Amino acid sequence: xEGFRSGPAKKINLGSALRISMPVTILLFxxxxxxxxxxxxxxxxxxxGVTYKSPDMALVVVAYLLASVVCALSPLRIRRPSQIxxxxxxxxxxxxxxFVPLYLQLDNGFTLLLxxxxxxxxxxxxxxxxxxxLLNMRLYPxxxxxxxxxxxxxxxxxxxxxxxxxxxxxxLASYEEVYAVRMPAKQILAANxxxxxxxxxxSLVMNPLLMGYGLVSxxxxxxxxxxxxxxxxxxxxxxxQLMAAPIIVFILYYTIKRDRGGWAPKMGLFFAAIFFVLTTxxxxxxxxxxxxxxxxxxxxxxxxxxxxxxxxxxxxENLPHTYLGHVTGINLFVANPYxxxxxxxxxxxxxxxxxxxxxxxxxxxxxxxxxxxxxxxGIPLMGILCALVFWILGSCxxxxxxxxxxxxLALIIVSLTNVSLFxxxxxxxxxxxxxxxxxMPRDFSRIDS
Numbered sequence: 095x096e097g098f099r100s101g102p103a104k105k106i107n108l109g110s111a112l113r114i115s116m117p118v119t120i121l122l123f124x125x126x127x128x129x130x131x132x133x134x135x136x137x138x139x140x141x142x143g144v145t146y147k148s149p150d151m152a153l154v155v156v157a158y159l160l161a162s163v164v165c166a167l168s169p170l171r172i173r174r175p176s177q178i179x180x181x182x183x184x185x186x187x188x189x190x191x192x193f194v195p196l197y198l199q200l201d202n203g204f205t206l207l208l209x210x211x212x213x214x215x216x217x218x219x220x221x222x223x224x225x226x227x228l229l230n231m232r233l234y235p236x237x238x239x240x241x242x243x244x245x246x247x248x249x250x251x252x253x254x255x256x257x258x259x260x261x262x263x264x265x266l267a268s269y270e271e272v273y274a275v276r277m278p279a280k281q282i283l284a285a286n287x288x289x290x291x292x293x294x295x296x297s298l299v300m301n302p303l304l305m306g307y308g309l310v311s312x313x314x315x316x317x318x319x320x321x322x323x324x325x326x327x328x329x330x331x332x333x334x335q336l337m338a339a340p341i342i343v344f345i346l347y348y349t350i351k352r353d354r355g356g357w358a359p360k361m362g363l364f365f366a367a368i369f370f371v372l373t374t375x376x377x378x379x380x381x382x383x384x385x386x387x388x389x390x391x392x393x394x395x396x397x398x399x400x401x402x403x404x405x406x407x408x409x410x411e412n413l414p415h416t417y418l419g420h421v422t423g424i425n426l427f428v429a430n431p432y433x434x435x436x437x438x439x440x441x442x443x444x445x446x447x448x449x450x451x452x453x454x455x456x457x458x459x460x461x462x463x464x465x466x467x468x469x470x471x472g473i474p475l476m477g478i479l480c481a482l483v484f485w486i487l488g489s490c491x492x493x494x495x496x497x498x499x500x501x502x503l504a505l506i507i508v509s510l511t512n513v514s515l516f517x518x519x520x521x522x523x524x525x526x527x528x529x530x531x532x533x534m535p536r537d538f539s540r541i542d543s
Contacts, residue, residue, distance in 0.1 A: 123362045123363075124189060127189060130396070131194065132197075143405065147197060147199045172350065172358070174224070174488040174491070174492070175496060179503070181357075182510075183220075183458070187403075194404055195209055205411070216464070218477070228492050233531075248300070282330075296323060298505040302503070306498050306504075308320065311541050320340070321340040324336045324339045342504045347501040350497050402440075403458075407465055415468055416436070436457075438453070456512050458513070459514050490531040494538060494539050502527075
């Protein structure tokens, strides 16, 4: 028929199918998370404050709706390293924050609704910020030999300083020994504060750089060196994320390398499957490998951020906000009303202790900097600040392949789902990474495999 012309048929591949099905993926993820929390996490860990009370079903429906709405307005195609961080925040902080406070019921229904809306606003502000164009940042790459020479000297001196400080007190702790090892480590770090910063520089910047660069450049020895570096640092204070770091780096490298636009939905489906399978296995499991794995993944990685969101909200609803006086540097101008670290103040309020002393419930920046600093209005405020940091990070890292920058930032991703944004910037090395992306040799922006 004249005038009627059909264009070439569009192929429907796995990536496009996954993107179309993203809302369904999020609903499956939410269902899996709730199944895990209700049937294993809360019954097993209720003595630690991980409780379950029958929620207001209207608020549960709101949680599902807000999860779907924010998902629909989020960036699906990964073009910047911070978008991986965004999705980890979505899965491990935002979704638990929508549901778990409903089960704890520390607050009335209206306040819980405001908490849900505040979290949605914070995430939307970060997601919408990706509409902004990146800055055309000028880079200042240094000579490759100079870079690796300085890196090697700092790497050797840093590890030597850690070995000297922990001489005779290094221990490859089992899962059950973790907290017993951490107490002596805290005493050493309290006496030598600089060692804490050195450990963070090594574990969150230098070792991940070696692992990420080793994978992309096919230099296995560099990956192994970075992996052994994380194992060595684990023996100082039994930080579980260090043992998981090589696995996280490898998974991020492999998945982003093969990504064709479906990274977020595939991760959502993977996590949903983990919830259903691991929870079903854990329900009948005795103490051992399955129980420990379930505790680390289901409780520490997913449920805990939601529990802390609810606990921080109720705590700071009844006690003074810090107005960021808890942040080092800002406390020179704004008084911190609390003598102890924020996490210890919160756990002490709820009577959560361990046989090894006070428990420090580190929480994500939405809870610590946002709620702790300003109450519920602080959540969207921190969304704006986080969006600004992500914009700067993306502008500095824009010339580096994602299959290098994403796995190299693995521990920064973990940090932002657990602690203050300011702590991640200063103490945990995000500022160092931003500077590195400005000065790294041109070879890093050309690496391929």
